[in-house]
Amino acid sequence: MPQISEKGRSMPSSPVRKLVPFAEAAKQRGTHIYQLNIGQPDIKTPKQAIDAVRQNDITILEYSHSAGNLTYREKLISHYNKLGMNLSIDDIIVSTGGSEALLFAMGSICDYGDEVIIPEPFYANYNGFATASGVTVKPITTSIDNNFALPSIAEFEKLITDKTKAILICNPGNPTGYLYTQEEMDQLAALVKKHDLFLVADEVYREFAYDGREHFSVLNQAGLKNHAIMIDSVSKRYSMCGARIGCMVSKNKEVVAAAMKFAQARLSPPTFAQIAAEAALDTPQSYFDDVIQEYIERRDILISSLKKIDGVEVANPGGAFYCVAQLPVDDTDEFAQWLLESFDFEGETIMVAPAAGFYSTPGMGKNQIRIAYVLEKDSLVKAVNILEKGLKAYLS
Template sequence: MKFSKRIEAMQSSPVRKLVPYAQAAKAEGKKVYHLNIGQPDVKTPAVFFDAVRKFDAQVLEYALSQGIPELIDAIVDYYKANGLNYDSGEILITNGGSEALMFAMLAVCDPGDQILVPEPFYTNYNGFGSTVDVSLTPVTTTAENGFHLPSKEEVLAAITPRTKAILLSNPGNPTGVVYTKEEVRMLADIAIEKDLFIISDEVYREFVYDGEVHTSFASMEDAADRVILIESISKRFSACGARIGSLACKNKPLIAQIMKLCQGRLCVPTIEQVGAVELYKMPKSYYDEVCAEYKGRRDIVYKALQEMPGVLCEKPKGALYVVAKLPVEDAEEFIIWMLKEFDYNGETVMLSPAEGFYATSGLGKNEARIAYVLNAEELEKAMNCLKEGLKAYTALKK
């Protein structure tokens, strides 16, 4: 039996593909610190579970395809609190930010079209792209330049007649970059000049450190009808398993088109939406606390990496990740070795190989993404374990 070229061309998630090695390590009795996946250990706010417990309908009905009105209204208010202006007819609830991203691609691209994306980028963009026969055209950014964008000319040079959109996460996964207002403006100008959509993935909006300011593409009013805003409760409220995201756009005809996709998949789980309503009502102090917690974790990871011989990285300014160059030839081989062959007092660490976060082949081979999603004590242990692992591995390779 033959499978489709489309499915065969799709890459396995670099974040998840090494999981069997982690499972084998655990079966051997090793403790594995998971710094490979953005699964935070921060508690989901109790209001979510309280709302779910109070849910007392006799029938668990389909919800409306666009999402329950209470959740849409709560997001309208959340946007307002962030200085962004969307009305309830401009927002669709989706099965995670993932579905919102895929719907956006489907709605603005035909098979064979291209989307411009700064690399390294959130690796699942690759998977979503291959699902809908859209290729990603990378604009390479580097640690040396803080993963900021190259000049306008360089970005323009990567645009072809088949480019339909610019896609980026801001703050950035995996780089931790927070794009400046000038960069956001520059991309908005390019989108207007070249008649492109901007798929702006702002799921880490609140995770910004060191006084950096996040500029939303939604604040660029002259580009409003081409900005598709992607949100998720996964990291914002540490509710990854709820699978609630959303898509917002001021271009109502586009929303009407995407609504057809929403109708086709019927609805998003009803009970999780009920819980999510309460999350979007959390006070500002909630975000401040969570942000302070992650900043502390970022500091631990960055300091530890600075002290490891041969490791190079840029201090991330946002999100929950850092990309580090390791003193190894092949980061994936090292990560597998850490799981298969190494332990430090019965413990080891799992990272994500960064190669799959690039579209340009050959880039990222000696890099790994580290997600600082564990509490301070566990992170200290994990980073110490990584230091010992690197020491042992580099000695072995000499």
């Protein structure tokens, strides 16, 4: 019998989606599930984006340019330049989601066996993208004790070898919600310049910065023209996860030229989704003001409720819409499955994401979960109540 590849065997399962069969079975039994496991906002997509598709009179659904529709790229560049990024049309490639942009970046800057340093816990699919690209992840562990702040630069330097090609960050972070300070971004900028590395910043949650804090983009860092690569997406910003439109942005012409060859190989990003994404750029600031306020209120309710549960420790996110909670259990994979298979409270249960899959270091995160606060506030309160009752039953 023909054998699958070692790459196929080593590709990690999604910690967010691997519990889906157990959730489907629970629903078949009539159990209502509060889904805290996936970053699918319940916020409405801007009307401009929906109308642009609904009212379009396209008669032939053609390929776009491999780098994306020119009108969309021009509009994106204008948007970014209002944020002080000073970009040109040749600095951007539109991708099929932020996921493809990350694959383009890894493929353009790394050879097989090269290393990328990533603060963990991190977006679980970074492990998958690295495996697909033949890249080795070198994790640097952050701690819930200090809210998952950036480790010292000395710790980063211990990991740098002749195989190191880049440092990858998510800002604000998924799964932690950590928002990097200007000082931390300056430290990373100095580090990559010192060791001649790339700094790849996944900034898909950029708008979601709370408590009066500011987001500092990698493309606003001085002196990083040849080092900085930004990954972006419409998925979270406009609640358009299904559109699958993102982009890779860099002022390094060689990086963009290399990524363009990957873009040509997959032909083009989806046409209708680009039309929707272009229209979404006209979304008024009031939309974001309302959404940010809603997420702040959800975060505050969630964090305060979690802190009331005996034995639970939780970090306070400064951005995005996730938090990591540490539970008084040995294995949250088993606990999360148990919640779906064997527990309900008044016909309801919850689905969470075990956090071990957001780490690269074996054994880390086994007693942690990621919670996405993408449900309305009343549902969050009910979900935390179910978590508390579930923990009591599980530990009894």
